[in-house]
Amino acid sequence: MSNWLQLFINSLPGFLDGARVTLELTAIGLGLGFVLGLLAALGRAYGPPWANALSVSYIELFRGTPLLVQLFLIYYGLPGLGVTIDRFPAAFLALGLNSGAYQAEYLRGALQAIGEGQMMAGRAIGMSRWKTVRFIILPQALRLVLPAWSNEPIALMKATAVVFLIAVPELMSKAKSIAARTYDPIGAYLGAALVYLVMIFILAEGIKRLDRRVRIPGFGDAEAQHGV
Amino acid sequence: MAGPILEVRAITKKYGKNIVFQDISTTVNEGETVVVIGPSGTGKSTLLRCINLLTRVDRGQIYLDGREITAPGTDEDEVRQHIGMVFQNFLLFNHLTALDNVQIGLRRVKGMPPETAYQKAMAELERVGLADRAGHYPGQLSGGQQQRVAIARALAMDPRIMLFDEPTSALDPELIGEVLEVMRKLALEGMTMLVVTHEMGFAREVADRIIFMEGGRIVEEGPPEIMFGAPQNARTREFLWKITELYGKHEGQGRGNPG
Amino acid sequence: MFSNFFQYILSGTATTVSVTLVALPLGLMVALAFSLAYVYGRTPIPAVIGLYSTLMRGVPPIVLLFILYFVVSGSVNLSPFWAGSLSLGIISSAYQLEILRGAILSVSGGQMMAARAIGMSRWRAVRYIVLPQALRLAIPGWSNEASIVLKDSSLVYALGVTEILRRAQQLSATTQNPFLAYSAAALIYFLLVFATNRLLDWIARRTRIPAHF
Numbered sequence: 001m002s003n004w005l006q007l008f009i010n011s012l013p014g015f016l017d018g019a020r021v022t023l024e025l026t027a028i029g030l031g032l033g034f035v036l037g038l039l040a041a042l043g044r045a046y047g048p049p050w051a052n053a054l055s056v057s058y059i060e061l062f063r064g065t066p067l068l069v070q071l072f073l074i075y076y077g078l079p080g081l082g083v084t085i086d087r088f089p090a091a092f093l094a095l096g097l098n099s100g101a102y103q104a105e106y107l108r109g110a111l112q113a114i115g116e117g118q119m120m121a122g123r124a125i126g127m128s129r130w131k132t133v134r135f136i137i138l139p140q141a142l143r144l145v146l147p148a149w150s151n152e153p154i155a156l157m158k159a160t161a162v163v164f165l166i167a168v169p170e171l172m173s174k175a176k177s178i179a180a181r182t183y184d185p186i187g188a189y190l191g192a193a194l195v196y197l198v199m200i201f202i203l204a205e206g207i208k209r210l211d212r213r214v215r216i217p218g219f220g221d222a223e224a225q226h227g228v
Numbered sequence: 229m230a231g232p233i234l235e236v237r238a239i240t241k242k243y244g245k246n247i248v249f250q251d252i253s254t255t256v257n258e259g260e261t262v263v264v265i266g267p268s269g270t271g272k273s274t275l276l277r278c279i280n281l282l283t284r285v286d287r288g289q290i291y292l293d294g295r296e297i298t299a300p301g302t303d304e305d306e307v308r309q310h311i312g313m314v315f316q317n318f319l320l321f322n323h324l325t326a327l328d329n330v331q332i333g334l335r336r337v338k339g340m341p342p343e344t345a346y347q348k349a350m351a352e353l354e355r356v357g358l359a360d361r362a363g364h365y366p367g368q369l370s371g372g373q374q375q376r377v378a379i380a381r382a383l384a385m386d387p388r389i390m391l392f393d394e395p396t397s398a399l400d401p402e403l404i405g406e407v408l409e410v411m412r413k414l415a416l417e418g419m420t421m422l423v424v425t426h427e428m429g430f431a432r433e434v435a436d437r438i439i440f441m442e443g444g445r446i447v448e449e450g451p452p453e454i455m456f457g458a459p460q461n462a463r464t465r466e467f468l469w470k471i472t473e474l475y476g477k478h479e480g481q482g483r484g485n486p487g
Numbered sequence: 488m489f490s491n492f493f494q495y496i497l498s499g500t501a502t503t504v505s506v507t508l509v510a511l512p513l514g515l516m517v518a519l520a521f522s523l524a525y526v527y528g529r530t531p532i533p534a535v536i537g538l539y540s541t542l543m544r545g546v547p548p549i550v551l552l553f554i555l556y557f558v559v560s561g562s563v564n565l566s567p568f569w570a571g572s573l574s575l576g577i578i579s580s581a582y583q584l585e586i587l588r589g590a591i592l593s594v595s596g597g598q599m600m601a602a603r604a605i606g607m608s609r610w611r612a613v614r615y616i617v618l619p620q621a622l623r624l625a626i627p628g629w630s631n632e633a634s635i636v637l638k639d640s641s642l643v644y645a646l647g648v649t650e651i652l653r654r655a656q657q658l659s660a661t662t663q664n665p666f667l668a669y670s671a672a673a674l675i676y677f678l679l680v681f682a683t684n685r686l687l688d689w690i691a692r693r694t695r696i697p698a699h700f
Binding site: 060061064065066067068069070072073076077078079080081157158159160161162164165172175185186189190192193196197200201 | 542545546547548549550551553554557558561634638639641642644645651652655656659663664665666667668669670672673676677680681
C-alpha cells in the first residue's frame with residue numbers, strides 16, 4: 001500500500017499532464033458533439049427529407065459502431081483515401097462525431113416532449129419556422145434536455161481513454177508508460193483510475209448544480225426526469 | 229355466536245415519536261362482521277397491517293384462534309395464509325391473469341397440484357362473479373373487477389378472517405356497488421370480516437358491530453343501531469353527522485371518502 | 488484474395504460474438520445477485536454494493552479492463568480471450584446492476600406486500616412476483632447495455648485478442664487498403680448491434696404483459 005502510494009506520488013506529475021489532455025479531449029469532443037448533435041436533431045425533427053435521411057444515417061451509424069472502430073477508421077482509414085490527419089485532430093473528430101450522435105438522440109427526446117403545439121403557436125403569431133425553432137422551441141428544449149444530457153460529459157470523459165490506442169498522450173497513455181517504466185501495471189492503472197474517479201466525481205457534482213440552476217419553475221419536472 | 233377468531237390486546241404502534249395508535253383492544257368473533265370507521269390518518273390501515281403482521285406492533289399481543297401470533301419465533305408466512313387481506317389499491321400481480329392471481333398462492337404457498345389449484349381458483353372466481361374473466365390480465369379489468377379478483381385471491385387461501393382496507397375508496401363511484409355486493413354476500417355466508425371503510429350504508433346494513441377510531445384510539449364501539457341511532461360520544465356524533473351530511477345522499481354507492 | 492478477406496473478417500466476428508456471449512451473461516448473473524442483495528440485503532450490504540457500483544462506473548472501461556486483466560492473469564493462467572471476456576463481464580455487472588436495481592425497486596413495494604399477505608415467503612415473493620415483472624421492465628435498458636457490451640468488446644483488441652478490429656488491422660496491412668478494412672469492421676459491428684436490438688425488441692414484445700406498462 002505504501003509502495004503504491006509512493007508510486008502514485010512519483011507519477012502524479014505525469015498523471016496530471018495526462019489529465020489535462022483528457023479534459024481537453026472531453027471539452028472539445030463535447031463542444032463539437034453539441035454542434036453536430038443539434039444540427040442532426042433539428043435536421044431530423046424539422047428538416048427537409050434529405051436532411052432527415054442524412055441525420056438519421058449519421059445518428060444510427062455512429063451509435064451502432066464502437067468508438068474505437070470510428071477512431072481507427074478516421075486515423076488509419078482516411079489516409080488510405082489520401083486524407084492524412086494527425087492524432088489530435090483525429091481524436092477530436094472521432095470523439096465529436098461519436099458524442100454528437102448521442103447528443104442528437106437526447107435532443108430528439110426533448111423536442112418530442114415539447115411537441116407540435118409550440119411550433120403551431122409560434123407560427124400562429126407570424127413567426128417563421130426557423131424563428132419559432134430559435135426563439136420558442138430551442139430555449140425550452142435545451143432546458144428539458146439537461147437531465148438526460150448530463151450523462152454525456154461523464155460518458156464522454158470515460159470514452160476518451162481509448163484514444164491512447166492511437167498514442168494521444170492522455171491519462172491512460174501516461175498510465176501505460178508508467179506501467180512500462182515501473183513494471184507495476186496494476187499500480188499504474190489503479191493510479192489512473194483514481195485520477196479518473198476524482199475528475200468524474202467533480203464533473204458529476206458540477207452538472208448536478210447546473211441542473212438545479214436552469215430548471216424552469218413548475219415546468220417539465222416530471223417529463224424531464226422520465227420522459228426524455 | 230361462536231368464540232373469538234381474532235383478539236387484539238392493548239397494541240400500540242409508533243413510527244419514531246409519532247404514535248399511530250395506542251392501546252387498541254378488541255375481539256372479532258367467528259362469523260362476525262366488524263366495521264372500523266373514523267377520519268383519515270387515525271391508524272385504521274396500519275391497524276390492519278399490524279394484524280396481518282405486515283407491520284410489527286411495538287407493544288401488545290394479537291391472537292388468532294387463541295394462538296399468539298405476535299410471539300417471537302412465529303412463522304409469519306404461515307400465519308398470513310390464515311388471514312386474508314384486501315388492499316385499497318387492489319395490488320393484483322400485474323404479470324398474472326386473474327386466474328393465475330388466484331392460483332399462485334395455492335400453487336406456490338400451499339403446494340397444491342395444478343388440477344386441484346385450478347378447480348379451486350375457478351370456484352373462487354365464480355364466487356366473485358368473474359369466472360368469465362379468468363384469462364384477463366389486471367390491466368384489462370376495471371377497478372371493480374380487479375378488486376373482486378383480489379378478494380378471490382384472498383379467499384382462495386381459505387382464511388379464518390378477511391381484512392378489508394378501504395376496499396372501495398380507489399374506485400370510481402359506479403364500480404363501488406359490485407365490490408360491496410360481493411362483501412355483503414361473504415358476510416351472509418358467515419365469513420369473519422374486519423372492514424375499514426367510509427361506506428356508511430354498508431356499515432349500517434352489514435356490520436354486527438362498529439368501531440369508531442380517532443386519534444389512534446377507539447373512541448366508541450357498538451352495534452350499528454346504537455352507533456348510528458344514539459352514539460354516546462360527542463366525537464362519534466360529530467363524525468357521523470359530517471359524513472352523512474356530505475355523503476348521506478349516495479349511501480351505499482357514493483364515493484364515501486372524506487379524507 | 489477476396490475470399491481470404493471474408494474468412495478473416497468472419498473469424499474475427501465469431502470472436503467478437505463469443506466475447507460478448509461470455510461477458511453479458513456473466514455480468515447479468517453478478518448484477519442479479521447484487522441488485523437483489525442491494526434491495527433486500529441487511530444494513531452494510533446495500534452500502535457496499537452501492538460503493539462497488541459507483542467506483543466501477545466512475546472509471547473508464549478500458550482502464551478497468553487493464554486492471555482486471557493484470558489482476559486476473561496474475562493469479563490464474565488464462566488466455567487473453569478469457570481474461571478479457573471475464574473482465575468485460577465484471578465491468579458490465581455494475582451497469583446492469585443499476586438497470587436491475589431500478590426495475591426491482593419500481594416493482595417492489597406494493598407487489599411484495601400483496602405477495603406476503605397471501606403467505607408467500609420473501610424469497611418466493613421475489614422469485615414468483617417481483618422478478619418476473621422486474622426482468623420484463625428491465626429489457627429496454629438491458630438491451631441498450633447489451634449493445635454497449637457488444638461495442639465494448641472491441642476493447643479487448645488492446646489485449647491482443649483477434650476480434651473484428653484486430654482482423655481489420657491485419658487486413659489493412661496485407662491489402663494496403665485501410666479504409667476498406669476498417670469500413671468492413673464498422674459495417675459488421677453495425678449489423679451485429681442492429682440484430683441484437685431487433686432480437687431484444689422482439690423478446691420485449693413477446694413477453695409484454697397485456698395492457699400493462
